[in-house]
Amino acid sequence: MMDARKFRILQAIIDDYILTAIPVGSRTISKKYEMGLSSATIRNEMSDLEELGYLDQPHVSAGRIPSAKAYRLYVDQLLQTGKIDSLDAANIRSHFSERTGKMEDVINSAAQVLSSITQYTSLVMTPSGSELTIRTLQLVPVTTSSALLVIVTSGGIVRDSVIHVDSDLDTDALYALSRMLTERLSGHTLTEALVMLEGINREFVQKKTVLGGIAQQVAQVENQQAKTRLAFGGPSKILNFPEYNDVEKAKAFLSLLESKDALLRLLQQHQNVAFTVRIGPETGVPELKECSLVTATYSLGDHTHGTIGVIGPTRMEYGRVLSTLSAMGDQLTRLFSQDKE
């Protein structure tokens, strides 16, 4: 039913459609891609391919366009043969030299680079808070009644937020408290830390306000709000593609991006797989039914993984995107493993 020749033809159709975004006809295939077959033969094969569900026909007098099922086949093939070369590695390294160690800056910068290389909208996500272990806690006075709580976690990730503190705590007292907390909590995950903080809270009742604030903040870091965990690059890049020439569609897409929570959920779905390709309806998000989402992961060295990804039209250059993501993932992994020392 699906022999090698059909597959070659399907591949040609997909390649052509990815390039041009216009429905491809039998003549195009027989002439542009040297198959040694006449258009009539191609036509018969295309008819079969349509029956098998790999091709759609916008209307009877137009060419065919690949279905989601076709892209799925195409991508599976791509992943299997593993033609993912890390050619762009050098390119990425050159763009990505600035070594600020702050997590937020890193993911922003990574997203920027990713979208400028791929020319698609890109997403970069930090590991979920619950997987991280604490390295240092420190309180920095801001006003007499508030302080900045800095939490340094494994992989050199820094999170901070302002909390209320009892006003009788001066800089030195805050520092002492910080050292105590660091000593006790260091090496534990945020989830564990939360439990331990309960105990500490009972122990130092007179410091209730601060400790309560800290616990609250740790909890917030744990199920981190979308805003800081997710960065994206080139959101308006989607407008470069003819399938988004419709303003309504564009608005729906951009609005989706603005509500980062939905995206976070999407990226978190398959957090442990090295590569993920979700094509059109496979994303499960109505706004993305004409988009594909390709993701890869990077490692922080200690079993925690972050996710990077690219969103574009279903007729995405999967090969190029996959290899770029792969290279970027490696780069990020290297960056964070350096930090560990």
Next chain:
Amino acid sequence: MMDARKFRILQAIIDDYILTAIPVGSRTISKKYEMGLSSATIRNEMSDLEELGYLDQPHVSAGRIPSAKAYRLYVDQLLQTGKIDSLDAANIRSHFSERTGKMEDVINSAAQVLSSITQYTSLVMTPSGSELTIRTLQLVPVTTSSALLVIVTSGGIVRDSVIHVDSDLDTDALYALSRMLTERLSGHTLTEALVMLEGINREFVQKKTVLGGIAQQVAQVENQQAKTRLAFGGPSKILNFPEYNDVEKAKAFLSLLESKDALLRLLQQHQNVAFTVRIGPETGVPELKECSLVTATYSLGDHTHGTIGVIGPTRMEYGRVLSTLSAMGDQLTRLFSQDKE
């Protein structure tokens, strides 16, 4: 040449056009806005107004649309009579209750609220670094060779970034250094601090790496990169307006937003004026020649000012936007003056 009646007619035309975005004809004015005048009279007046440069005519059989000059007159009138009521104050307060003290969070949240109330794209900018005075400096160890430099400035603004440190400095040493630096630099502006750091650097030659890193970072905070100083809300809101139904225009607009530097420059131009209204070409930015930019300022209590603004089509609801900005400015000012204590 420009009597009261003409002005009333012009105002009606502007109001109508702001509402509908379609060229308004003489009949509409005479019927919808009860002028007690026939369409023929209005017609004569409109002809005069066009000659005076207040109205444009897309083509001969269409109605008239207000020119930039007309909006200018309209807005000046608005500002003069000062009909800017802070009606939305309660609304803003309700949206804006969360009191995280971190500057980045505050401006993001403010931008969000602003765009959700006005339904335009909003901008919120922190004061420029050079105006701020230092309150606290603190180093938090991240890895053995890097630390997070936290700079707390006047108004409770917190900036942080990772720097390299000499590896022989442990947590306590970093703390001691932090206290010393805070004691010396506290109360000085960032610009002054830079000069002083040079001196300190000569004094403690053995701490060259850290001090150098700090100086570099202070300098970077001073002419702060756009990324952290500027937040915007609802970037895709512009797509709701028919004048941006063209994908090309939309792309140009969104790309401009993505390069935050250009916007920063624009917002900084009139930093000290309470209100600014720049209409179409007045912005000086080609991409914004069909947009208006309205800004207001908020105060951090100590002579430093931040800017908030709204970008929308030239037919913007100036009155509503101005009063919303005014209310939001007050709210932010109050927020930061609380922080001061």
Next chain:
DNA sequence: GTTAGCACTCACGACAAACGAGTGCTAACA
């Protein structure tokens, strides 16, 4: 199994006609 040929379908662009919103001008009116 492959291919040439041919009738058929149908989106798309061009062109024309009908439409109508809005104008400017003129003449009559208060």
Next chain:
DNA sequence: TGTTAGCACTCGTTTGTCGTGAGTGCTAAC
């Protein structure tokens, strides 16, 4: 002298028609 009714005119928009061409499916011959 200012206002208004009336009317011819303009011109963008809408609607309809038609020709064109890309592409198809089917049939028959190789």
